Amino acid sequence: MKTVISSVRILFITMLLGLTSLNQAISQEFKTIFDSNKPIHVSGFGGPIVEFSGVDGKFATSVGGGGAMIVNNLFFGGYGMGLATIHYKDIISYDPITSKFENYSNTQINFGHGGFWIGGILKPTEAIHFAFSAKIGWGGISLMDQMNYQSYYQPTVI
Numbered sequence: 001m002k003t004v005i006s007s008v009r010i011l012f013i014t015m016l017l018g019l020t021s022l023n024q025a026i027s028q029e030f031k032t033i034f035d036s037n038k039p040i041h042v043s044g045f046g047g048p049i050v051e052f053s054g055v056d057g058k059f060a061t062s063v064g065g066g067g068a069m070i071v072n073n074l075f076f077g078g079y080g081m082g083l084a085t086i087h088y089k090d091i092i093s094y095d096p097i098t099s100k101f102e103n104y105s106n107t108q109i110n111f112g113h114g115g116f117w118i119g120g121i122l123k124p125t126e127a128i129h130f131a132f133s134a135k136i137g138w139g140g141i142s143l144m145d146q147m148n149y150q151s152y153y154q155p156t157v158i
Contacts (some may be wrong), residue, residue, distance in 0.1 A: 003058055005016025041065045049079060055087045055109060066117055073121045079135055079138035091143060 047066025053060050068077025089111045093102045106153045115137015123129045 001092055042069065044077075045075070046077075049081065051081060055083070055085075055111070057091055058087060059085070060087065061085045062111075064114070068117055069120075070121070073124055075117075075119050075121070077117045077132075078115065079117045079137070080112070082112040083110060089143070104143070106145075108144040110142045110144060112138065113137055 018122030043048060043066065048065050051062040062081045064079060064081035066077060067074040073082045087105050090105045091107050091111055093104060095102060115135060117133060117135050119131060119133025121131045
């Protein structure tokens with residue numbers, strides 16, 4: 001049993017040293033052939049995202065995550081979000097094939113989106129600095145019948 005524990009410790013220390021070496025290799029300054037005076041700084045970030053909005057006039061929360069690679073003061077990455085709060089809606093749907101209106105009560109609204117995340121950081125070496133960003137992506141919405149667990153409406157939103 002002691003050999004297993006010591007082997008795990010050796011593996012852990014080896015992995016830790018390897019990650020430290022990789023971090024130092026990535027954070028080194030690179031120069032390009034176009035501008036030999038300015039080094040390129042490469043880093044990144046990632047983590048959870050919580051957004052607050054409204055769905056059908058009611059408070060809504062979306063959760064997800066995102067991350068990006070920072071090159072000098074600009075970042076490029078991606079994100080993904082999904083509606084975390086539960087919202088119900090009574091809907092009336094028209095079926096053009098049968099020429100009938102159908103009433104669906106207590107239909108749950110589901111929504112998610114994701115895509116690219118781009119932005120920039122102004123004066124990143126200052127203690128307090130500003131950033132700007134834009135999320136460009138796609139998503140989907142669906143209405144789920146809680147009685148039959150069927151999805152009635154699933155358009156693709158761009």
